[in-house]
Amino acid sequence: MKRPEFVVSMSPHIHAGYSIRQMMLETVVALLPTLLAGWLFFGGAALAVVATTTLVAVFTEVLWQKILGRPIEIFDGASLVVGLMLGLILSPAVPLWLAAIGAVAAILVGKELFGGTGNHPFNSVLVGWAFVFLSYHSLMQYYPLPEPKMLFGFSGYTEYPALDTFKLQGLAAAKDIPLRDLLVGNVPGCIGTVSALAILLGGLYLIARGIIRWHIPLTFLVSVWLFAGYFGLTDPQVYPSGTFQLLAGWVMFGAFFLATQPGTCPVTVPGMLLYGIGCGCLTIIIRTWGTYIDGVGFAILLMNGLTPLLDRIRPKVIGRVEDVA
C-alpha cells in the first residue's frame, strides 16, 4: 500500500509568524526617522557614510559566510541593521574608508567571529565603532555644522557637538544651546544621534511593535536624567542639567537602539532594569569624570559584559517549592 507522506514534527504545530527578518526590517523602519533627520541636517554626506557602512557590512557578511561555507544569512537583515546603525553613530564628515573599516570590524570582530547574530556577547555596532574610534581618534573628532534643508534656520550657537562644547568651552557656552535645537537635532553631532525627536519616534515604534521591551530604554533614560540631574541641582555652576545630558550625545539613540540589541542585553525583568540603570549611571560617570566626551558607547559595552550575570537574577519559577525533604 502506498502511503501518503505526512510531515512529522514536535509540537507546537503553529507559529506566531515572527522571524528574524521581520525583527530586523522593523528595526530598519524605526531607524528611518533618524536617517531622515541626518539627511535633513547634514545632507548627502550623511547618506554617503550610512550607505558605505551598510553596503560594506552586508558584503563582509556574505564574503565571510562564503569563505566558511556557512549558509548565507544576509536575508535575515541582521548585517543590514548593524551597518545602518554604525553609519548613524558616525560623524557625517568621516572619511568613507574609515566608515568601511568600521563596518568590517563590526561584522567580523563584533559578530561573525562569535558565531553570528545573537551569539556575540558585545554589541557588534559598538565593537565596530570602538575599533575605529580608538584607532583613528582624531579623524572622528570633526563634526560639520548642520545645514538644515527646511523649517529650521542655521543655529549658529555652537560649532561643536553639545557635549564637546560643555567639555571644551565650559558650562556657560553649553547653556547657550537652546534645548529646542537639541531636541530636533539642529546641532553638530553624529548623523543619527542628533535628533532626539526622530529617535524617540523610532524607539516608541519598536516598543509598540513589541520588538524591544520598555524596561531598558526607560531605566536608561530615567537614570541618566536623575543621576545627571542630581549633579545639576547640587552644583549648577559646574554641572549641566539632567535634561541637557539626556538630549545631548548618544543617550537617546543608545537607550532605544544600541542597548537593546538582541543577545547582548538581559532578558529577565530584574536583569533588564538593572542593566538600564547601569548603562545610565556609567554614561554619566564617564561623561563627568572620564577622558571621553560621550560615555554611552563604553557604558553599553561594559554593561554587555555584565549581561550573563544580570540574567542570573530571575523571577521565581512557578511551582518551585523549596522543599526541605
Add this chain to the structure above:
Amino acid sequence: MKLTNIRNALATRLQTTPSITSLSPPARAVLPLLTPWGEMDPVVADGNPVSVGQCVARSPDQRLPAVYASLPGIVKKVDSWTFHDGRRGAALVIDASGSEAAQPGSGNPVATDDPQQLAERIAAAGIGEVDPYPWPLAARLASPELAAAVFALSDPPFDRPIETLIINGMDRQPGDCLRMAVIREYSDILLEGIGAAVKVSAASSVVFIHYASQQLPQGLAEGLQQLGIGIRGYQQKYPIALEPVLVPVATGKELAQPGADARREGVAVVDVVALVKIGEALSSGGPAITTLVQVAAADGNRVIRVPVGTTVETILEQVGHQVPGGGKVIVGGLMLGHALPDLRVPVTHQADSIVIQQPSQVHRYRNRACIGCGYCARVCPMNLLPNELGKYCEFGRFDEAERQDLFYCIECGLCAYVCPAGRPMVQLLRYGKQELKEMRQES
C-alpha cells in the same frame, strides 16, 4: 511575511462551536493496553467474540480504569501498535462482526446518592482523560474517606480533604472547541456528572470555569447555581486551561513541580468532557465506550462521537477528508499534539482532537542558532528562561539545564510558537528531559 505583535500572541479567538454528530460504526477498533499507568492485562483470549461494554483488559491494580470493548466482534491481541503520542505498545484489535447489533450500555442506570457507590461506578467506567494528571480520575476526585474506603488510598496526598474542586470548561489550546461544544450540547448530562463529582469529592468549594467569551446555556447556569457552584469566566488566553497554570490562577496555590500534583494542595481539577462521560456512565449504567473528538480541517470544525479505538484513518474516511502529501495530521491539538506518521492510530479517551494541516499551513522548524532575543522568556508561563535551557540541551549540558529548572517546564510550546529563529524549543527541552531520565535510570 506575517506581521504580528508579540503581546497579542497568547490571546486566541473564540471558535464557533459545531454541533456533535456521530458516524456509522467502524469495522475495527484498536484498544491500547498501554495506558498512562502501565500496561493492562487482557482478560479475553485471542479469537474470542466480545460484546459491547464487555471488559477485555484490566490492570492487576483494580483501582485503575479497565479497558472495555467498544464494538461487538472478534478480539485479537497485537504486540506492537503505534499510538497517537508516538509510543508503541500492545493493543487489542476488535474486528467487528456484523451479526451482533451494538447494544448501548449493559447495565441499569445508577440512581444513587451514596458517594461510595458513585465512586465505584466512576472507577468502573474506564474513563480516560486528555490532560496528563498524576492520578486516575476516580481516585483524584475521591474525598479522603472514599479514597481510603474504596481505593485503599490513605497515604498523602489522599489524606488531604479537597478544598476546591475546579470544573474546567475551557478548551486547552488555540483551535480547540470540544469543551465549548460539550457545554452547549450536553448541559443536562454534564450537570449529572458534576453532581456526582461534587458528592464524591465532598469539596468545600466548587468552581465552574469557562471562557468569558462563551455564553453558558441557561439550564446549565441555573443548575450550577442550584448546586451552589461558583461560575467564573476567564479571558481566552493560552495556556490558562492547563492544570499547572489554571490552579494558581483559580485558587492562588502553586503546584509544586515536577509532578504538579494538585491533590497535595487540596485541589482537584476535572474537565467537562470527563464529567459528561461520568454522567453518561451513570445514566446508562455501562462503561464509557465512546469518546468525543474534534476534527479540524480547512473547511471548519466538526465534533464527532466515535467508539473508543476507532482509527484516525476511519474517521477521516467517513468525514471525507483527504490529507495531501506534505500535509500534517495532528492528534491532540495545535500546541500540544503529536503529528502522525501513520493514520492507523486509534482515537482513545486521551485524544480529543484531530487537526489536518494543508502543506501551506505546515510550520517548518529551522536548525539555526538562538539569537538571544528573549521572546520565549517573555511568554513562558512558568517563568523559565527557555533560551538558556534550549542551548544547554542542544549542546548536551543536561546537568546545567536541570539546575536551571528544566523539569519545571510544562511543554506548553509557547517558546517555540514565538521563536523568531524558528527553533524547535519543545523538541530540545524534551530531549534534555529524556536524556536526564535515562541517565538516572542507568545510575
